[in-house]
């Protein structure tokens with residue numbers, strides 16, 4: 442059964458490879474990722490993973506389609522995906538010493554078009570970030586395109602005080618949830 446990865450993220454390809462899974466094709470979804478009014482982080486991640494999966498499954502009838510969405514939340518607040526330095530700095534200043542959550546929703550469409558979704562939730566606390574620490578994280582540059590303005594797999598891990606949950610979930614594709622969903626969807 443063909444597996445389509447509905448993601449432009451090279452990290453998701455690499456994480457999938459750790460399950461021994463190589464997608465037959467990569468076809469990123471191009472959807473509007475603007476949060477809905479009053480939407481909380483968990484709901485946002487789930488809605489977007491489902492929307493990416495639905496959009497791409499429509500283009501590949503009979504295939505298994507895997508999509509995911511990662512959202513960093515502080516309480517009810519959804520942090521943006523940092524595309525510029527000012528946004529990344531604002532995220533890091535907010536996250537300094539403050540417990541936050543990283544939600545990654547994974548959605549898999551089976552060959553019959555049924556979509557199953559699983560959620561990974563990870564709590565992360567960074568040490569208090571001094572101005573110089575934020576400068577160093579910004580200089581590392583790996584915050585670009587990342588939810589919450591940091592890359593745990595890169596420079597940011599040196600500032601982690603606590604992580605509870607799924608490391609792979611923070612990086613973009615929680616391996617246990619993904620393995621379970623692929624099995625349930627008839628892959629392999």
Ligand SMILES: Cc1cn([C@H]2C[C@H](O)[C@@H](COP(=O)(O)OP(=O)(O)OP(=O)(O)O)O2)c(=O)[nH]c1=O
Nearest residue numbers: 448449450510511587588591592593611612613
């Ligand atoms: C918090 C955090 C996020 N991220 C990444 C995972 C996601 O790729 C990204 C959040 O954006 P997403 O919208 O989940 O994914 P994407 O735009 O990269 O790719 P696509 O929608 O095509 O699947 O942030 C890290 O790589 N490391 C981290 O520590």
